[in-house]
Amino acid sequence: MAEESPLLSVSGVSYRYGSFNALTEVSFDAPEGELIALVGRNGAGKSTLLKSIAGWTRPTDGEVLIMGKKVAREERFIRQHVVLVPDTPPFYDELTAWEHLQFNAQAHRKKDWEEHAEELLEKYGLINNRDAFPFAFSRGMRYKLALCMALLIEPKILLLDEPLGPLDPVSADDLWRELNGHRDEGMTILLSSHQLPPDAHPDRYIILEEGEIIGEGTPDELRETFGLQGAITLDDLLRAVIRARREAEEEALEEEADA
Amino acid sequence: MLDTRALVWLRWRQFKDTAVYWLRVLGYQPNENALSQNLYVVYLMAIGVFWLYTVGGFILTSAAIIGTLLEYDSVILILVVLSYGIFFAQVWVIMNALRSTPLKLSFSDMAWVAASPIRRSAPVIVGFARQSLIRIFLLGIASALLAALVHYPFVGDNYGDMIFRAVTVVIPLVVIVWGMGWAVGLLRLIDPRIGRMRFLWFLPILLIPLAYWFPDPFFWMGRAIVLVMIGSAPVWVVPLLIALAVILSVVVLLLGDRVNMIHAADESVLYARIQALGLMAWRNPDIQRRIFMQMRQAGRKPLLRLPKVQGMATFVTRAILSYLRHPELLVATFAWGAALTYMGLDIVVNARPLQIWLLWLLIVGLVPPAGLLHVFQSDRGEMFLRQFLPVDGLQLLIADMLLPLIVLMLGAVAAVFVRGLDPEVMLIAFMVVPIGAVLVALSGAVALTNTRVLQTRLLATGGSFGAAIIAGAALGTPFAGLAVAFVAAMIMAGIVAGEA
Numbered sequence: 001m002a003e004e005s006p007l008l009s010v011s012g013v014s015y016r017y018g019s020f021n022a023l024t025e026v027s028f029d030a031p032e033g034e035l036i037a038l039v040g041r042n043g044a045g046k047s048t049l050l051k052s053i054a055g056w057t058r059p060t061d062g063e064v065l066i067m068g069k070k071v072a073r074e075e076r077f078i079r080q081h082v083v084l085v086p087d088t089p090p091f092y093d094e095l096t097a098w099e100h101l102q103f104n105a106q107a108h109r110k111k112d113w114e115e116h117a118e119e120l121l122e123k124y125g126l127i128n129n130r131d132a133f134p135f136a137f138s139r140g141m142r143y144k145l146a147l148c149m150a151l152l153i154e155p156k157i158l159l160l161d162e163p164l165g166p167l168d169p170v171s172a173d174d175l176w177r178e179l180n181g182h183r184d185e186g187m188t189i190l191l192s193s194h195q196l197p198p199d200a201h202p203d204r205y206i207i208l209e210e211g212e213i214i215g216e217g218t219p220d221e222l223r224e225t226f227g228l229q230g231a232i233t234l235d236d237l238l239r240a241v242i243r244a245r246r247e248a249e250e251e252a253l254e255e256e257a258d259a
Numbered sequence: 260m261l262d263t264r265a266l267v268w269l270r271w272r273q274f275k276d277t278a279v280y281w282l283r284v285l286g287y288q289p290n291e292n293a294l295s296q297n298l299y300v301v302y303l304m305a306i307g308v309f310w311l312y313t314v315g316g317f318i319l320t321s322a323a324i325i326g327t328l329l330e331y332d333s334v335i336l337i338l339v340v341l342s343y344g345i346f347f348a349q350v351w352v353i354m355n356a357l358r359s360t361p362l363k364l365s366f367s368d369m370a371w372v373a374a375s376p377i378r379r380s381a382p383v384i385v386g387f388a389r390q391s392l393i394r395i396f397l398l399g400i401a402s403a404l405l406a407a408l409v410h411y412p413f414v415g416d417n418y419g420d421m422i423f424r425a426v427t428v429v430i431p432l433v434v435i436v437w438g439m440g441w442a443v444g445l446l447r448l449i450d451p452r453i454g455r456m457r458f459l460w461f462l463p464i465l466l467i468p469l470a471y472w473f474p475d476p477f478f479w480m481g482r483a484i485v486l487v488m489i490g491s492a493p494v495w496v497v498p499l500l501i502a503l504a505v506i507l508s509v510v511v512l513l514l515g516d517r518v519n520m521i522h523a524a525d526e527s528v529l530y531a532r533i534q535a536l537g538l539m540a541w542r543n544p545d546i547q548r549r550i551f552m553q554m555r556q557a558g559r560k561p562l563l564r565l566p567k568v569q570g571m572a573t574f575v576t577r578a579i580l581s582y583l584r585h586p587e588l589l590v591a592t593f594a595w596g597a598a599l600t601y602m603g604l605d606i607v608v609n610a611r612p613l614q615i616w617l618l619w620l621l622i623v624g625l626v627p628p629a630g631l632l633h634v635f636q637s638d639r640g641e642m643f644l645r646q647f648l649p650v651d652g653l654q655l656l657i658a659d660m661l662l663p664l665i666v667l668m669l670g671a672v673a674a675v676f677v678r679g680l681d682p683e684v685m686l687i688a689f690m691v692v693p694i695g696a697v698l699v700a701l702s703g704a705v706a707l708t709n710t711r712v713l714q715t716r717l718l719a720t721g722g723s724f725g726a727a728i729i730a731g732a733a734l735g736t737p738f739a740g741l742a743v744a745f746v747a748a749m750i751m752a753g754i755v756a757g758e759a
Contacts (some may be wrong), residue, residue, distance in 0.1 A: 056642045074738065079649050090641040092583040093553050099565045104647045106565075106573035131561065135553045 005190050007032045008053065009156055012062035015211075020157045022048045023059070023211045032156070035105030035183040038192040038236055040208035041242075046192035047086075049208065050159045054084035055188070066157065080108070083155040087147035087162040091134040097121070097132040097145050101152050108153045120148040123178065125171070139166040147175075151182070153164075158182065160191040169197070176200045202221050207241050210219065215241045262381035266372070270385060280538075322407035323418055334409045338489075341405070342481030346470060349436050349480070350463045356444030357460035360519065361437075362386050364527040365534045373520040383515025387441050389507070394433045399426045406488055421488065428487045431500040435480065438507030445514040448522045483624045531553045545636075548629070552585055559675045574650065574658035582662050586628030592663045595628035596670025596696065597677075603695075604678045604688065616728060623699065624720035625713075631667060632703045635659040639707050653756035656704050667696045687737050694744045698723045701751035708754060723747035 008030040009117050015023040023045045030036060038046050051057045055071040055078050064071040071078050092099060098117070105113035121127040124144040129137065134145055141165045150158060160179075164172045176197050179189055183203070196202075205222055207215035213238075215222060223226065226240040268657035279289050285303055288296055326334075355361075362383055364373055406425035410418035445455045470477035470530050483500065531561050532550050534541050539549050566576045582589050599622065606615050635656050638645060648655060671692040680688060702723060706716035726747060731740025 051642075053635055054642075055648065056646075076651070084643070086643055089643045092581070092637055092644065093549060093556060094584045095565070096561050099561075099577075102565050102567075103573060103577050106567070106569050109569050109646055118293075133553075133556060133561075136557055146643065153647065156423070201532060201658075258561050 005032060005065060007067060007169070008190075009065040009068075010049075010053065011065075012035060013052055013064060014061040015047070021211050023052070024209075025062070026137055026211070026213055027062075028213065028216060030157075030188050031193045031243075032188055033183055034045055034188050034204060035179060035202045036188075036204045036206060037196060037202035037234075038206050038208065039196075039238060040192075041194060041238070044208040045072065045211040046208055047161050048085055048211075050143045050161050050190065053157075054078070054082050054159055056084065064134055075245060077102075080153075081156040082159065083150040083153065083157075084159040085143070085146045085150050085161065085163065088139070088166060089142060091142070091145070093133065093135055095133075096131050097126060097134055097137075100134065100149055104149050105152055110153065113152060115185060117148070120151055124148055124174075136205055138172060139178045143167065154187075156186075156188065158187055158189045160189065160249065162193055163191055164193055164197070172197050173199070178233060190240070194234070194238070197245045198233065205237065207238070209242060209245060214245050262377040263385060265377070266381050266385045267374075267527075270389060275524075304667040319403060319407045319422070319701070322404050323410060326408040326418075327411045329408070329411070329414050334412050337405070337409055338485045340621060341705040342478055342485050345432070345436070345481035345484060346478055347467075349439065349552050350466055352436055352440035352461050353463045356440040357463070359529070360448055360523045360526040361390075361441045361444035362448070362523045363526070363534075364524050366531045369524045369527065370529065372573060373524050377521060378516060379518050380515035383441075383445065383518060384508075384512050387437070387511050387515075391433050391437055394437065395430055398433060399429045401427045402426055402488075407680055408636055409489075413491075421490065423489045424490060428484055428497075428500070431497075432480075432484055433501065434504035435507055439502065441511045442507060442514060443519055445511065448518045449514060449521075451522075479589055503507050556584065565705065571650070571654065571658060574648070574655065575661055578659045579662050581634050582629060582630070585630075585633075588600060588633050589663060589666045592628045592630040592666045593670035593673075596667040597674040598670075600671035600674035600695075601678055604675065604680070608678075608680070608684075620721055620724055621717075624702070624717040624726065627664070627699065627703050627716065628667060628721075631660060631663045631700055632707065633703060636707060651756050652704075652708070655750055656700070656755055660700050660704075664700055667699070671696060690741060691737065694741060694748065695724075697748050697750075698727075698744055701748055702753065704755045705751045723751065 006029040010029070011027045013023055013026045026045075026049060035102060038049065040046050048057065052059045053066075055064075055075060058072055066074075066078055067084060069077055071082075077085065095103060096122075101113075101117040101120070102142060105117065110116075112131075118127065119134065121130055124147065126144055127147065129141065134142055135144065143163065147160075147163070148164055163175060176199070179191070191202075201214060204218055205216065206213055215225070217225065222237060226237070226244060228236055228240055264550065268376055279287070282300060282303065283289065287303070288300055329337075345682050364382070364731070368382070402425040403422045407418055407420045410421045447459070453459065466477065480500075483492060483496050487496060487500075527598055529550065532554075536546060563580060565580055566572075600620070600621075604617055605611070606619060638648060638655055638659060650658075672689070675685060675688045675692070699720070702716055702719035705719045706712045709715040723744065727740040727744035730743040731737050733739075
């Protein structure tokens with residue numbers, strides 16, 4: 001039965017901080033090898049959703065399944081297949097950049113990891129800083145090191161919280177290219193952002209507003225739904241979706257008033 | 260002079276802002292510019308003064324009563340140690356000043372004071388005055404207590420004058436001790452050749468053997484202070500101390516004008532980072548410690564390498580490497596184990612009352628060994644790092660605390676040997692040490708699984724140790740206590756395995 005389950009299944013996930021609903025009944029599935037952009041304004045619930053998927057927080061309602069296994073129950077299994085990189089990743093003060101990768105690889109009993117680690121550091125421009133301590137890195141370098149740590153253990157699902165914020169435009173373009181490569185190799189990537197490089201085209205968008213999914217689909221589907229023309233930019237998409245939502249809310253209010 | 264006045268005003272405003280913050284905690288509303296609010300501040304101040312007067316009086320009287328019980332030889336010993344202590348404090352202050360600038364600048368000071376065209380002596384003299392005032396206040400309290408404690412053989416029951424002399428003499432003492440430190444430290448900031456000597460700060464240690472061979476020139480100040488305190492100093496001693504204090508203040512002022520502010524700012528980064536945390540630095544000392552450790556680590560090459568091993572061995576070797584790169588954590592853990600075991604043995608051997616047991620338990624719960632769970636805390640505290648560790652909480656705890664736990668036990672064993680016990684009692688002590696160390700570790704680990712860390716640690720420590728002590732005392736055999744401790748350890752291990 002487990003083979004038939006989607007790689008990631010989020011069903012009816014809600015999260016409340018006191019009386020504030022950070023997530024309300026969020027549901028979607030993700031198959032293997034898909035790059036999903038989770039977009040929304042600040043405070044829309046993107047980070048909370050990613051944390052719920054990674055098992056960092058326990059949803060108030062609903063459940064998250066990875067390969068048919070419940071995140072809340074199979075903590076150890078989840079740790080081998082899901083990695084979340086937060087927007088400001090912390091590091092060990094006592095280990096160098098290289099030792100962070102070594103520690104991860106050895107803890108996961110990876111063999112022949114050194115070549116892969118060097119390749120990653122080279123790719124993300126950290127090879128000359130391999131013996132430096134990450135607390136002395138810039139924010140962008142820290143994010144890149146965190147990504148290397150995540151990619152080294154080759155998770156099935158990679159969750160990235162605001163990956164493009166700390167990066168310069170060139171690094172952001174490079175990262176996007178790399179993410180496409182990992183997606184083609186079968187990794188499912190879910191990234192939250194409110195900005196994407198101009199040439200970035202995710203397979204699917206999930207748009208969150210006030211903790212609810214207010215739009216979801218491939219670029220073509222969204223273009224059709226919201227009447228957008230040409231290549232979709234994130235700005236256009238967000239504006240169109242939020243405008244549509246406001247119009248719908250106003251209509252509902254008018255109907256209520258009429259009634 | 261105008262520059263100094265402006266800076267004094269700035270510091271006064273900063274002091275006032277801090278005071279207002281604390282008053283707000285007590286209900287003061289600074290935005291409501293009403294008479295009632297001003298009256299409320301006066302009321303709070305009156306309460307504060309009353310509290311200080313009554314509690315301070317009580318503490319001083321208690322110290323004086325304890326002092327009457329001290330034997331003459333003990334009092335003399337305390338005063339001799341005091342005179343040595345003043346010399347060692349001087350060495351320590353000079354070492355610190357040679358290591359890092361005595362003029363500490365916050366980030367805003369770097370931007371607005373160090374970079375402004377004011378006379379450089381202004382921030383130096385204001386900084387020196389501020390630092391001296393704080394020390395005079397704190398050491399004045401300590402000095403008053405000490406005077407109350409040792410008064411009896413010199414002045415009998417009338418100890419008021421002695422306390423007054425003890426507090427007053429602290430003023431020139433602080434200015435001389437820190438003035439010397441500042442003068443040496445400022446010289447380093449003036450002359451780049453001195454600044455470049457990396458291990459110069461070790462040099463004052465040489466004064467210690469010199470003081471051993473030639474005590475008079477090195478211990479004279481400590482002796483002078485003691486003589487002033489007990490009222491036996493020759494007439495010229497106080498004017499000499501005051502003259503020295505004034506001369507050193509002038510030296511600091513003159514050197515201050517030639518200080519290189521870029522060096523001062525560069526060396527103040529650590530202080531500025533901690534100062535920028537504000538109250539957070541006081542509320543969360545771990546952050547302060549982390550900043551200290553990062554700054555120390557940043558200047559060094561990484562010691563040793565992470566060995567190439569797999570699985571659990573990786574966790575153990577990584578934890579050992581972390582501790583070897585910060586050996587001070589192991590030293591602190593050893594000292595903690597030794598001190599608390601020594602206290603515990605003293606309580607058992609002398610059959611101290613229950614209150615002393617409670618005090619011991621409170622210390623164990625409130626001030627745990629900082630190094631013991633250092634690695635576990637960093638693994639457990641950051642979800643980003645924890646997600647890469649495919650082991651349960653207990654496995655992680657065992658790997659992370661293996662080395663410090665051994666060090667803690669070694670400290671405890673050392674205390675058992677130093678204390679010197681009968682062979683039978685010693686055997687029991689050696690059985691208690693490992694289970695006690697494990698209970699300390701597990702109590703701390705259980706606390707880290709909860710958001711209310713302090714309360715949980717107190718509860719876990721009190722519950723586990725308390726139950727073991729009660730079982731041992733009630734059934735009259737230490738083995739009952741050991742059995743209960745074992746059960747408590749099992750329960751806590753289960754919690755850590757499931758939650759961490």
